[in-house]
Amino acid sequence: MATLVVEALLRAWRVNDPAWRLRFRLVPVAVPILLVPSFFVLAPWRTGARFASSSALFAGERWNLLRVGPAGAGDLVLVLAAGLGAWLFLRDALPPLVDRLRQGPAAAAGAWLAPPALRVVVERQARRLALPPPAIRVVASRWPAFFAEGHAPGELVVSPPALEALSPPELDAAVAHELAHLRYGDPRWGYALIAVRAVNFFNPALHWAARAVVDEIERRADQAVVEAGHAPDALASAIVKLFDRSHPESAASGPLLERLARRVRRVGVERRRERLVTAPPSRLSHGWLRLALVACGLTTMLYFVV
Amino acid sequence: MREVGALLARYLLVMGGAAAALAAADRLPALLSGATHGARVYRTLSAAESALGARLRLPSYYPDTLSWPPSRIEVAPGPPPVTAVHVTRRDGAREALVVCQSIGAPADPPRWLLPPLEALQDVEVEVGLHQAGLVRRLTPGGLVVHDLSWTQGERRFTLRYEGAVEDLLRMARSLGGDVTP
Numbered sequence: 001m002a003t004l005v006v007e008a009l010l011r012a013w014r015v016n017d018p019a020w021r022l023r024f025r026l027v028p029v030a031v032p033i034l035l036v037p038s039f040f041v042l043a044p045w046r047t048g049a050r051f052a053s054s055s056a057l058f059a060g061e062r063w064n065l066l067r068v069g070p071a072g073a074g075d076l077v078l079v080l081a082a083g084l085g086a087w088l089f090l091r092d093a094l095p096p097l098v099d100r101l102r103q104g105p106a107a108a109a110g111a112w113l114a115p116p117a118l119r120v121v122v123e124r125q126a127r128r129l130a131l132p133p134p135a136i137r138v139v140a141s142r143w144p145a146f147f148a149e150g151h152a153p154g155e156l157v158v159s160p161p162a163l164e165a166l167s168p169p170e171l172d173a174a175v176a177h178e179l180a181h182l183r184y185g186d187p188r189w190g191y192a193l194i195a196v197r198a199v200n201f202f203n204p205a206l207h208w209a210a211r212a213v214v215d216e217i218e219r220r221a222d223q224a225v226v227e228a229g230h231a232p233d234a235l236a237s238a239i240v241k242l243f244d245r246s247h248p249e250s251a252a253s254g255p256l257l258e259r260l261a262r263r264v265r266r267v268g269v270e271r272r273r274e275r276l277v278t279a280p281p282s283r284l285s286h287g288w289l290r291l292a293l294v295a296c297g298l299t300t301m302l303y304f305v306v
Numbered sequence: 307m308r309e310v311g312a313l314l315a316r317y318l319l320v321m322g323g324a325a326a327a328l329a330a331a332d333r334l335p336a337l338l339s340g341a342t343h344g345a346r347v348y349r350t351l352s353a354a355e356s357a358l359g360a361r362l363r364l365p366s367y368y369p370d371t372l373s374w375p376p377s378r379i380e381v382a383p384g385p386p387p388v389t390a391v392h393v394t395r396r397d398g399a400r401e402a403l404v405v406c407q408s409i410g411a412p413a414d415p416p417r418w419l420l421p422p423l424e425a426l427q428d429v430e431v432e433v434g435l436h437q438a439g440l441v442r443r444l445t446p447g448g449l450v451v452h453d454l455s456w457t458q459g460e461r462r463f464t465l466r467y468e469g470a471v472e473d474l475l476r477m478a479r480s481l482g483g484d485v486t487p
Binding site (some may be wrong): 005012052056058065286293 | 309314317319320321324325329335339348
């Protein structure tokens with residue numbers, strides 16, 4: 001519900017400033033890790049049957065009035081949601097872990113030398129963004145890898161297929177994008193989100209909210225690249241190329257959920273490309289007032305949801 | 307100022323819409339099951355008693371074929387509130403006993419709590435000091451069940467049981483209160 005409310009408000013208020021969008025998106029992520037435990041400690045009466053029967057705006061247990069075989073519909077939905085949540089978490093968390101285990105310590109230490117041309121691009125872009133140049137690690141992978149790790153100066157991780165796929169302007173833009181992530185300390189946000197998701201692995205809504213946060217982090221880095229004077233077209237084309245090569249259509253011929261997940265992400269990439277080539281975002285007025293309204297409104301509403 | 311007004315108006319619209327959606331989702335199960343809004347299902351007797359603010363009176367005798375604790379406890383909000391405690395067979399095959407009781411005033415269980423069944427035979431029996439109606443009924447699936455109903459102080463009890471009448475009467479007489487076992 002918190003994720004839906006924030007989504008609706010972002011649309012109703014036409015918020016397109018990436019930094020503010022990110023702040024709003026963090027509110028639904030904070031709900032299960034801050035708000036729900038606070039309710040348990042500060043308002044223990046909420047968990048009592050009396051509160052649910054007399055004061056709650058929505059009580060999930062009421063759905064147990066509907067029976068599906070021997071189980072109540074409310075309990076059944078909870079179990080199915082937990083299964084969906086676990087699947088969403090594992091499909092994001094397991095592949096990188098398996099990759100790392102398969103590659104072994106040699107790849108983790110950087111088995112390949114960075115091409116000198118890439119080093120030049122990285123140093124040029126780092127100067128442009130007034131950042132220290134990050135280390136470069138080339139990993140042996142058959143899939144395109146292009147991401148930043150650590151905090152500035154940090155580390156740029158690339159794979160040969162990614163370098164082969166990008167034209168020189170696209171490579172410039174992609175490097176600038178990853179440097180922007182390092183400037184904002186985004187890799188640390190990534191680790192924090194994975195930790196929150198691991199603790200709440202059974203909560204599909206949280207995975208959705210976390211995915212939305214990641215999208216906003218990407219949007220903020222995209223915006224930083226455009227503000228640094230890069231052609232939006234080059235970055236947009238780099239994003240589409242890297243996605244299509246790392247998620248080929250042929251690889252998505254598996255289970256329905258996998259195909260659906262690929263399609264959803266492909267739509268997201270297309271939206272991101274469109275955003276880059278259309279008008280730049282406008283500044284948001286009364287940002288803190290809006291954020292306070294969202295936080296207070298959700299706290300009040302969710303107090304009455306059990 | 308106008309900008310803040312527009313901002314607040316859209317905020318109230320979204321939050322109001324969300325609250326209305328939650329309230330509608332809360333009412334939907336009652337609507338679909340034909341129950342009264344506010345009806346709830348509890349997993350434990352203590353949760354139901356805590357919500358009602360009253361102790362439920364239940365038989366102290368159960369045939370060995372029944373399992374304990376109850377599979378679920380449904381509460382119709384009333385007034386007066388009426389509860390239905392569902393007990394399944396020990397082999398888990400199906401529900402064999404429903405103990406309904408109104409709290410605070412005599413009332414029959416609503417139709418959604420104890421669905422009406424075709425009556426085959428109707429006799430009067432004694433449950434302790436009280437006259438009770440014993441009705442032999444037929445379920446749509448062809449099973450024969452017995453309903454035993456009587457009023458005891460401010461409560462009206464109805465026990466629906468699929469099994470021997472002797473066991474049903476013994477359970478009813480073990481309910482306690484002013485009943486002589």
